[in-house]
Amino acid sequence: MSLASAEPMMTVNQQAERTLELLRASDALLEGHFLLSSGRHAGRYIQCARLLQYPERAAEACSMLAARIRETAAFDVVVGPAMGAVTMGYELARAMGTRGLFAERVQGGFALRRGFEIQPGERVLVAEDVVTTGKSVKEVLVMLTEMGVTDMAVASLVNRSGVDNPFADFGENGVPYFSLVPLDVPNWSADECPLCTDDSQGPAIKPGSRPGL
Ligand code: ZN
Numbered sequence: 001m002s003l004a005s006a007e008p009m010m011t012v013n014q015q016a017e018r019t020l021e022l023l024r025a026s027d028a029l030l031e032g033h034f035l036l037s038s039g040r041h042a043g044r045y046i047q048c049a050r051l052l053q054y055p056e057r058a059a060e061a062c063s064m065l066a067a068r069i070r071e072t073a074a075f076d077v078v079v080g081p082a083m084g085a086v087t088m089g090y091e092l093a094r095a096m097g098t099r100g101l102f103a104e105r106v107q108g109g110f111a112l113r114r115g116f117e118i119q120p121g122e123r124v125l126v127a128e129d130v131v132t133t134g135k136s137v138k139e140v141l142v143m144l145t146e147m148g149v150t151d152m153a154v155a156s157l158v159n160r161s162g163v164d165n166p167f168a169d170f171g172e173n174g175v176p177y178f179s180l181v182p183l184d185v186p187n188w189s190a191d192e193c194p195l196c197t198d199d200s201q202g203p204a205i206k207p208g209s210r211p212g213l
Contacts (some may be wrong), residue, residue: 065094080127120148
């Protein structure tokens with residue numbers, strides 16, 4: 001009889017490493033010299049949708065995130081801003097054993113459509129694939145607050161915000177935040193980009209194209 005029949009809980013570092021592996025295996029995390037749609041240049045490219053296109057990888061990542069969340073909290077429903085949270089929120093809802101909804105942008109914020117409903121007493125987990133500024137998530141938090149929801153938290157696969165919790169100052173008490181891996185994406189204006197003068201780098205390319213492949 002094996003004593004190790006049950007998988008031990010992954011540590012935070014193991015979860016972060018595994019998430020990076022899944023992102024790289026999916027070409028969702030590229031290193032190089034990239035031209036962003038804003039015109040700025042960047043040394044990394046992150047597009048979580050590329051990971052989430054593989055259901056098994058999406059399920060694995062969201063299962064890790066759900067295991068982390070369930071250590072400290074329980075929720076009744078997962079909701080996130082479309083489009084970023086549609087696939088990820090659904091998969092996270094499955095892993096959490098809850099309903100999975102998405103909110104849609106309307107004039108001046110986000111709203112539930114399609115007959116989706118959240119009751120004021122429900123505990124709501126707001127999902128997003130990557131949190132950068134957190135702007136869309138905050139708009140969903142505003143929507144939930146206006147619905148009378150008081151028990152809220154945020155979860156994402158990747159934390160690009162540069163701080164531990166970009167929602168710490170939301171509302172009176174802040175909103176808890178869970179993520180699998182923090183990730184910096186260094187970026188510069190074109191005339192300040194150090195990669196442009198780095199002989200080991202080619203010219204900046206749009207992330208959609210596939211150099212050297
Ligand atoms: Zn450059």
